[in-house]
Amino acid sequence: MLRTLFSVDAETETPVLPDELRTNYDGDLVFPLIVERPYVVANFVSTLDGAVSFKIPGLEGGGPISGADDGDRFIMGLLRAWADVVLVAAGTVHAVSPEHLWLPEYIYPAEKEAYSRYRSLLKRAARPLTAIVSGTGRLDLDRAVFHVPGVRVVIITTSAGCSQLQRAGINSLPSTTMRTLSSTDGRIASHAILRLLSEDFGVSLVLTEGGPTLLGEFVTSGLINELFLTIAPQIAGRDRQHPRPALVEAAEFTPATAPWMTLVSAKKGGDHLYLRYRSMRKGALTKYDFE
Numbered sequence: 166m167l168r169t170l171f172s173v174d175a176e177t178e179t180p181v182l183p184d185e186l187r188t189n190y191d192g193d194l195v196f197p198l199i200v201e202r203p204y205v206v207a208n209f210v211s212t213l214d215g216a217v218s219f220k221i222p223g224l225e226g227g228g229p230i231s232g233a234d235d236g237d238r239f240i241m242g243l244l245r246a247w248a249d250v251v252l253v254a255a256g257t258v259h260a261v262s263p264e265h266l267w268l269p270e271y272i273y274p275a276e277k278e279a280y281s282r283y284r285s286l287l288k289r290a291a292r293p294l295t296a297i298v299s300g301t302g303r304l305d306l307d308r309a310v311f312h313v314p315g316v317r318v319v320i321i322t323t324s325a326g327c328s329q330l331q332r333a334g335i336n337s338l339p340s341t342t343m344r345t346l347s348s349t350d351g352r353i354a355s356h357a358i359l360r361l362l363s364e365d366f367g368v369s370l371v372l373t374e375g376g377p378t379l380l381g382e383f384v385t386s387g388l389i390n391e392l393f394l395t396i397a398p399q400i401a402g403r404d405r406q407h408p409r410p411a412l413v414e415a416a417e418f419t420p421a422t423a424p425w426m427t428l429v430s431a432k433k434g435g436d437h438l439y440l441r442y443r444s445m446r447k448g449a450l451t452k453y454d455f456e
Contacts, residue, residue, distance in 0.1 A: 167191045167236055167439060172430040182243075183286065185279045189239060191432060194247070196370075196391075203359050205371045207380055208244050208393040209412055210237050216401035216409040217377060218260065225260035227375075230397055235273075236434030237395040241374075242273035244393060246280040248293045248372035250362055254379040255299035264309045266316060267295045267374070292316060294366060298358065298379060300351045302326025304333070311338050319366065321358055323348045355383045381416030384424055391443050392426060398436040 166189040174195050181193050196204065210231040211217050218225050231237040245251055251267040269284075270277035284291065295310060295318045302322045310318055318341040320330060327345045335343055344365065346357045362368040373380065383389050394412070403409045418424070426442035433439070 166239055167432040167434045170431045170433055183279050183282045186283060203363050203369050203371050204390050205388050206391045207373050207389055208241060210395040210397055211412055212397055212399050212401040214400050215411045217412055218410050219401060220409050231395055234437050236437055238273045240439060242269040242276055242280055244372050245269040245293055246283045249368040249370045250294040250296050252296045252371055252373040254376045255304055257375040258297055266310055268292055298353060299326055300348055300353060302329030306333050311341050316340055319344060355386045355388050377410045377414035381413040384413055385416045387446050389444060394440045396438040
């Protein structure tokens, strides 16, 4: 499915991926071993001009950006199969179909059995936890993710959001739990989110799929270890009346503070590029402060 153009990852004696996944990915998928704190990977798709959403009702998700590209969906499923938790913001939940589930087999059903074998090899739970960050608590609790048996969900919110969710009937959802954290200007700190996921749910491998504001919070805090970025061969454009979000929103850097990343691999499928970057921040792989 994919063709590797460049990679700095050395092949391991014992492959990590099952044969079918390794063939389709055109290589193995190896992550650094870290025990001090959760390892955070972001996965996004962008147009050539940097838009991650058309911001058009009904067309706000990543599917219209990638053109429902098979390679992008395959990698998304692969990363979901790797992760302990898939972390998304409320805006991302609103942007996708009401039936969407943050599971490997949902995004790419063709590899359902291979994804399951991969999780088994990694000694993961059968399905990753879904974590949704919503400061206001304004979520549609009729969405499928809150009702499918076996899909575990935690909503991370504020005290005000907690009251809103209780009024909406969250206590009647058997597979959904809620955790309350403090916030500043409506934002919940990324450090606090990771600490909660680690201490309350035993999470060590985090995949975040958006949105751009949540990613901006994690990048600003220096907590993104890797970025998987699909570049779709289209141009979205933008104007002042119809701004379209870029990869990182609500965060701004100077040349002196802008985070740099190193290219780990580049793959190609059709006219799409699939890039993998790793943080160059000193200490990013060895140190973590939960405070």
